[in-house]
Amino acid sequence: xxxxxxxxxxxxxxxxxxxxxxxxxxxxxxxxxxxxxxxxxxxxxxxxxxxxxxxxxxxxxxxxxxxxxxxxxxxxxxxxxxxxxxxxxxxxxxxxxxxxxxxxxxxxxxxxxxxxxxxxxxxxxxxxxxxxxxxxxxxxxxxxxxxxxxxxxxxxxxxxxxxxxxxxxxxxxxxxxxxxxxxxxxxxxxxxxxxxxxxxxx
Amino acid sequence: xxxxxxxxxxxxxxxxxxxxxxxxxxxxxxxxxxxxxxxxxxxxxxxxxxxxxxxxxxxxxxxxxxxxxxxxxxxxxxxxxxxxxxxxxxxxxxxxxxxxxxxxxxxxxxxxxxxxxxxxxxxxxxxxxxxxxxxxxxxxxxxxxxxxxxxxxxxxxxxxxxxxxxxxxxxxxxxxxxxxxxxxxxxxxxxxxxxxxxxxxx
DNA sequence: ATTTCAGTGAACAGTCATGTTCATCGGAAT
DNA sequence: ATTCCGATGAACATGACTGTTCACTGAAAT
Numbered sequence: 001x002x003x004x005x006x007x008x009x010x011x012x013x014x015x016x017x018x019x020x021x022x023x024x025x026x027x028x029x030x031x032x033x034x035x036x037x038x039x040x041x042x043x044x045x046x047x048x049x050x051x052x053x054x055x056x057x058x059x060x061x062x063x064x065x066x067x068x069x070x071x072x073x074x075x076x077x078x079x080x081x082x083x084x085x086x087x088x089x090x091x092x093x094x095x096x097x098x099x100x101x102x103x104x105x106x107x108x109x110x111x112x113x114x115x116x117x118x119x120x121x122x123x124x125x126x127x128x129x130x131x132x133x134x135x136x137x138x139x140x141x142x143x144x145x146x147x148x149x150x151x152x153x154x155x156x157x158x159x160x161x162x163x164x165x166x167x168x169x170x171x172x173x174x175x176x177x178x179x180x181x182x183x184x185x186x187x188x189x190x191x192x193x194x195x196x197x198x199x200x201x202x
Numbered sequence: 203x204x205x206x207x208x209x210x211x212x213x214x215x216x217x218x219x220x221x222x223x224x225x226x227x228x229x230x231x232x233x234x235x236x237x238x239x240x241x242x243x244x245x246x247x248x249x250x251x252x253x254x255x256x257x258x259x260x261x262x263x264x265x266x267x268x269x270x271x272x273x274x275x276x277x278x279x280x281x282x283x284x285x286x287x288x289x290x291x292x293x294x295x296x297x298x299x300x301x302x303x304x305x306x307x308x309x310x311x312x313x314x315x316x317x318x319x320x321x322x323x324x325x326x327x328x329x330x331x332x333x334x335x336x337x338x339x340x341x342x343x344x345x346x347x348x349x350x351x352x353x354x355x356x357x358x359x360x361x362x363x364x365x366x367x368x369x370x371x372x373x374x375x376x377x378x379x380x381x382x383x384x385x386x387x388x389x390x391x392x393x394x395x396x397x398x399x400x401x402x403x404x
Numbered sequence: 405a406t407t408t409c410a411g412t413g414a415a416c417a418g419t420c421a422t423g424t425t426c427a428t429c430g431g432a433a434t
Numbered sequence: 435a436t437t438c439c440g441a442t443g444a445a446c447a448t449g450a451c452t453g454t455t456c457a458c459t460g461a462a463a464t
Binding site: 011014045046048049052053 | 410
């Protein structure tokens, strides 16, 4: 029989080169504008070879996403799990997310931009949104504010964790520490509104 | 001579139809994906006719932008100019912007999404950003906080005026009044940090 | 030495958009 | 009645990408 060893390795090498090329293009021009031709050229591989390794663009996409996430893992909630004080915990999480966003800015910007046009992007982005929601809950809970009253604080935390929020503050040229400090101020303000009753009956 | 009267009117009619078609397409599929062919089809006009009326896509673009802005004028700072109390003034402005954004959501989302890929979009968007900066200044000033100290509040107001901020809060399903209330809470929190000194010397 | 097969290079058909030319229609202006 | 000219419809060349076929190469595996 034919078991192939070194052969399989060089095969994997080619595949890896294709995935890496696709990844860099997703980052540079966005997933939407990334053509199979461009991937092949960037990987120094024949276009046909790409087709041989991946059935369709979605398959390339999946490979890219998981590879990229393994190289750029999002912040781990465990890293601030030990911090008991709610504000410090929030600060730790925000710092982690904001430096993550700074490091991976190009990819997140591209992903958000092309979200509507690239169906294969929607599942992973939705998953990340669920992750952010869970993180927000984990940061909100230690404040010990009940849910109808805590809604503003909860919404503030969730908003702060979003990439577009970071990007918006970054466009204002705020350095990372000031972004974090600003959000902490918002949280303080939002927490203070908890008692403000909605104008029900006049 | 040939002065054309009714003729000119029907000519303008055609032009108007083209601009309207382009506008609706910009809103529906985004400026980037709007092709001249699609504009012609939508306007029930021959493709060649579009070329006759506009030299290049940029020309169509300019016509669209100005027409759209005349139909959808952004909030006028004069409408809250009379409100003296800084917080109420801020509230009035935010309400105005947020209902404007709700009404024109599709276009703003498309514009922000395609900003990088459509050069003709960059000038008008930059102009709008300058407008927002001016509005932010006008809302910040009445608080009477000096500039080094007031930076967080100023940044908060500017952030709140951005379309992506509105869109992010909207994705959290906050109704307009709650968005405004939330931002007011942030502003209160940001204003309260004005005295916090930065850790200069240890 | 021979088999196997990933990758090559070239070609082809198909889709969609661009920008340009040309002869022609038909209503408005004279 | 005749001229003007905006709009038409069809055609053509161009460029980019997709997906597929085919014969071929060359190195790894036997």
